Amino acid sequence: AGMVLTGCGPAAPATSGTPPVVGTGPTAAATPxxxxxxxxxxxxxxxxxxxxxxxxxxxxxxxxxxxRRFVAEDVKLLHSGGLAEGPVLDLIAGPMVDRYKARRQDQxxxxxxxxxxxxxxxxxxxPGYSYEGSDVTLSSxxxxxGMKGYGPxxxxxxxxxxxIYNTYFKQVNEGLRVWxxxxxxxxxx
Numbered sequence: 001a002g003m004v005l006t007g008c009g010p011a012a013p014a015t016s017g018t019p020p021v022v023g024t025g026p027t028a029a030a031t032p033x034x035x036x037x038x039x040x041x042x043x044x045x046x047x048x049x050x051x052x053x054x055x056x057x058x059x060x061x062x063x064x065x066x067x068r069r070f071v072a073e074d075v076k077l078l079h080s081g082g083l084a085e086g087p088v089l090d091l092i093a094g095p096m097v098d099r100y101k102a103r104r105q106d107q108x109x110x111x112x113x114x115x116x117x118x119x120x121x122x123x124x125x126x127p128g129y130s131y132e133g134s135d136v137t138l139s140s141x142x143x144x145x146g147m148k149g150y151g152p153x154x155x156x157x158x159x160x161x162x163x164i165y166n167t168y169f170k171q172v173n174e175g176l177r178v179w180x181x182x183x184x185x186x187x188x189x
Contacts, residue, residue, distance in 0.1 A: 137167065
């Protein structure tokens with residue numbers, strides 16, 4: 001039986017904290033450059049567009065941080081076969097809470113545990129995707145083939161899976177949280 005991992009989040013494109021200067025000579029004014037949400041080459045933009053880009057960059061950076069912490073907490077529960085409680089619940093909200101609790105309850109009831117670790121091969125921005133009002137979405141590939149599942153009598157169930165995730169994040173009172181995820185098994189990242 002394969003394992004199911006959750007979470008995802010693409011890395012934000014690198015941006016400069018200070019708008020670069022475009023032009024030459026003593027009369028040249030600082031013109032901000034903006035990078036598209038999906039990445040690519042920076043182009044001149046207004047100061048307002050630049051400030052919005054910086055806010056979006058910060059939101060994606062927060063999403064990736066939440067995602068990586070979520071995967072780490074998920075792996076702990078995969079190892080222990082424990083229920084969804086404690087720190088992992090601080091990283092999820094909305095419809096993801098019941099879904100995640102049910103997933104961990106099923107693993108717990110089946111007395112399945114796992115050893116080994118996962119590798120997050122990539123985390124990327126996924127602009128234009130939303131789920132029930134989510135704010136940002138990340139795409140990721142998690143390679144769980146380094147994990148092995150074990151049944152209640154200690155019998156080996158096989159390796160974990162390589163899974164591609166679209167993870168949706170929403171701002172709630174406590175901050176950005178995993179709101180939902182969609183996943184698909186893959187042969188490799």
